[in-house]
Amino acid sequence: MAVARYRIEVFHRFRDPRREVTRKKLTGLGFNVRDVHISDNYLVSVDLDGHQAEAVARLLVQPVIQEYLVNRPYTPEGFAYAVEIGYLPGVTDNVAHTVRESIEDLLKINLDIEKSVFSSTTYFFSGDLAPDEIEQIGMELHNPLIQRMKVLSYGAYLLESGMGMEIPVVSIHERPNADPVALDLPADELMRIAKEGIPDPDGTRRGPLALDMLSMNAIHDYFLGTEKRNPTDIELESIAQTWSEHCKHTIFAAEMDGDIPGGIFKTYIREATVRIRREKGEKDFCVSVFEDNSGGIEFDENYIISDKVETHNSPSALDPFGGAITGIVGVNRDAIGFGMAAKPVANRYGFCFADPFDRNPLYKSRDQGSRMLSPRRIMEGVVHGVNAGGNTSGIPTPQGFLCFDERYKGKPLVFVGTVGLLPKLVNGMPACSKRAMPGDNIVVIGGRVGRDGIHGATFSSEALSSGSPATAVQIGDPITQKKLSDAIVKEARDRGMYHSITDNGAGGLSCSVAEMARECGGFEVDLDRVPLKYPGLSPWQIWLSESQERMTVAVPDDRLDDFIGLMSRRGVEASVIGRFTGGKRGIVRHGGKSIFDLDMTFLHDGLPRKKISTAYRKKTEPSPAFPEPADMNKVFIDMILRLNIASFEFVSTQYDHEVQANSVIKPLQGRGRVNGNATVIRPVLDSWRGVVLSQGLYPSYSDIDPYRMAACSIDTAIRNALSVGGNLDKMAILDNFCWCDSTNPERLGQLREAARGCYDYALAYGTPFISGKDSMFNDFRGYDENFNEVMISIPPTLLVSSIGVVDDIRKCQTIDFKFPGDLVYCIGVTGDETGGSEYLAYAGEGISGRKFTAGEVPGVAADEFVRSYRALKRAFEQGIISSSISIERGGLGVALAKSAMAGMLGVSADLAAIQADTERDDVILFSESQGRLLLSVSPDNRDEFERLFSSVPIGLLGRVEKSPVIKIRGRKGKAVVKTKLDSVVKAYKGVFKDF
């Protein structure tokens, strides 16, 4: 076991704010913790003398508030147990990296990157605690997948003089060679390789290749037929990565049911975009769709705006913080890797969680030790991960949502997106036509390669089960990436130092180099030149590792010295690992030997197209019958208390949405700070143009009617963006399909229906898809609290994100009522279509203990809605809208409450004025009919407003009141809701007040 030379412990002289936070958290979980002390520890494995060690320690304290000890244990008085949490070997330790750099700078020396410094934190607990309790506390404080824990009682801590000097140095002894893999095997043996991985000499397997028999046969035939040899392990692993569901979207590409030979991506998603662009003709604003790391649309005569939304679901289930931070920092690279490198100007997020108040455990296998993280820990970790990734990177994170359903308990969904800004011309050349040229150097910049994320791409193509590999878990390092991003976007790009650039994401070098080689032909790589975190990696691991914060760049010889020099001056490691060639083969060498030599056409296009059949039958269960509730006041407040409706201000305020100074319409709106549905940024500070961002999703509709689910998601994404001042003629959308159990024909049938809906409604609104992603196996197989076997599949979830250009941000509007006396209008028709709505979920839970999941899902009459949207646009242009909110989850009632709370003003409304095809007040209040908005208008503008909306169904619902009360009169003239704004606010903000 390796030990450090020095152990520096830093602790607060006065009060460490973390103490109280930790104590409160633990007492909240039921632990009898009286007090907590904390020390931050740095284990330094460097040959320093005593004076130098003291000087290093002084670097690490803030002397006004902290003290340090070198090689002497911090021993706060009267603690019962000390718990030290550090990282496992090989897990990214960002703090340690900073400390190493500081030591290097102080002493002007160079240290080993991975073996010199390690960080840890020790918690000292006092209180009446039993040994098993302290173990449980430890479990709350760390995640054994990435961290190690050491527990000592007070006595043992004194006896052993503290926590000791052990350091988590990586020690691996992989086979340094590429092994051949015999493929002349019986079918079941071949399939075992696909399912469990390549066998190692000791009989263990390396982890799933996630290939089906069809693909294994194609590989078998290629090697034994064409190449007349067996593949090496690196070749086989590489093909599996390239062909994975994650990278090739095999289900979206598959021939479906005989009548969709091109597959649903080509037939429904891409075809919609092709047709819209054709129909728009001159007005087509798409610049780059479905080709690059992001999709791009025109912003103005000088700039392009890019957008991409990714998911990072499986890693976030295992390590929520690491999964989420890696996700957000990873999708940032989809902007940096767009065209010649776009500057990230905004992040998006969207989290689908189970009820965080649900304390029933799930287990991966039949033992207590395999307990999954609780929904609350997953939620807190994910929220924090995007906080750390987005804030640290200096990218504003304005736009996002939370969505709750019990079926996200096995796998949360973590959507992360990044909007980028790219000049149209870079060095006089179109910024989107990048091309690696034969002879260009293959340069890898950013972090080093470790065993992180091996099998990440294939892993996310499989359901989460006890075999899920722990190496799939990583922790992002936003500062390493920030350095890289600045060096590329602010300097190298505009100096024309490279021909092409792409992200190293899923599949690592194996995918990025092969992808870029498509631009020129082939490549030759020497793996010995790839910088490693630690020795001992097998060649296939180096080639496939998904170690983060890396990009691959094609640099011509005549710019190479400049490029490497610039990177070095910016603290970015850059290594030439090979060359792009004009040939047709990809060649990888290791130790002077060729270990990978593949025909690029086979690698990219050799994947046999799947044929899949679907089975779909529309659900026709009638809407559940139940009487109209007598106490609508209670229902009104109960709806506000729903997890899907309550304020998530705690997320909005911890995500910096003001950095880059581009914020215009913010996530929290009005004096009452209510979450809006859309945000606007101004990415170019001397232009009045803006970018509007929003999204729509209705996973609760999917099981009833996936076609309408897609329609509603598109309408909502668009309408939300229009509600703050967006322009339907300059709006694009992105699709993220997160599906489940995608070998099941019924699930695939739902998928087909949803994709058909995407086609029809993208076309109906003229909003092209510019980018998309899918994640098809969001299922959990394991055990419930009684160790009964369970499979939990997420509800099929389609996230539609909208992005649009706003011509003049000064015309934008927020959701808050502004002045007493303003008139309140509802635009659109309210239908008796509550299937899948929040209201039916609530009503069902109240009546039968389970959500109602039948009835009719709202329809989308796009042509009619467009008339409203055009009128809305004109009203915005004339500046006569005083507040605007799109009616979303929770319906009209929730929209009224939000505008009132945001404006801190009351409202009186009469449901008789609503154009509705039902007489039930509860349905009118909470139906989620699409195409509707709630607007307020100054009485002075009434005539003009009504003239603009004369051909559109509108209802003058009431007026804004000074007195802070929400008063709603029912269809039959009776007051049905009369509630003080205070109690609504208390409900709205109370749900997550302890988060």
Added chain:
Amino acid sequence: MAKPRVLVLAGYGINCDDETAFAFRMAGADADIVHINDLIENRSMIDRYQVFSFPGGFSYGDDTGSGKALANRIKNNLMDELRRFIERDTLMLGICNGFQVMINIGIIPAIRGFTGEAEAALEHNRTFRYQCRWVDLAVENKSPSVFTRGIRLLHIPVAHGEGNFFAPGEDLSLIEKSGLVTMRYVKPGGAPARGEFPYNPNGSMNDVASVCDRTGRIMGMMPHPERGMFFTQRDDWTCIKERLVREGKDIPERADGFTIFTNAVKYFG
């Protein structure tokens, strides 16, 4: 009037360099974004500038404490240059992480002079949560700060996890007595926040949001004036606009934070 030249520091996770330079330029200065490695390599370049700006960001990821690692970098490499710089008739402005860096190198409040030792600290917010929100600030009358001249109240945002100002008892009273507190968090309208969240967003002692040195030429502040330079950056602009329209008044283009930058430029006028 000759345009003052502003050096806006960049690199290692500083991330508000672009908008800070934009704000200085809009106020009439020439601003260059300079990577700290280039400055260390070519130290004398600092002599060409009249204003030195430490922008906001997450230098070194806040690892081991916000601003600390960048402060170490400066202490190890640039102390003589900084001393020479402030001995001239120059200005220095640190915002958010820049303020944290300045506190850690002891260049403010510098009640005992610029010794290189921190005299105060910006600790974790009392909520132990990153807070991105708009705040109200009152400028101290007796503050010598050049940057806050003519300003009484400001409405601009904060965005930080470690902005909780702390100084040991005697030092705090010395800072107060010397008039080195330049801005405090207040309630809308100007009543003292008295530590109350969210008006005081981080739990700072005496609601301190900003301090300067005795000359008033060197100031650090947690809130971000560059994020409050345009009217449309304000969190309440749609509401104010609605009022102004109804009153038949013009809608402004600038917002409170901009004056911090124009004051800097005016100083050289």
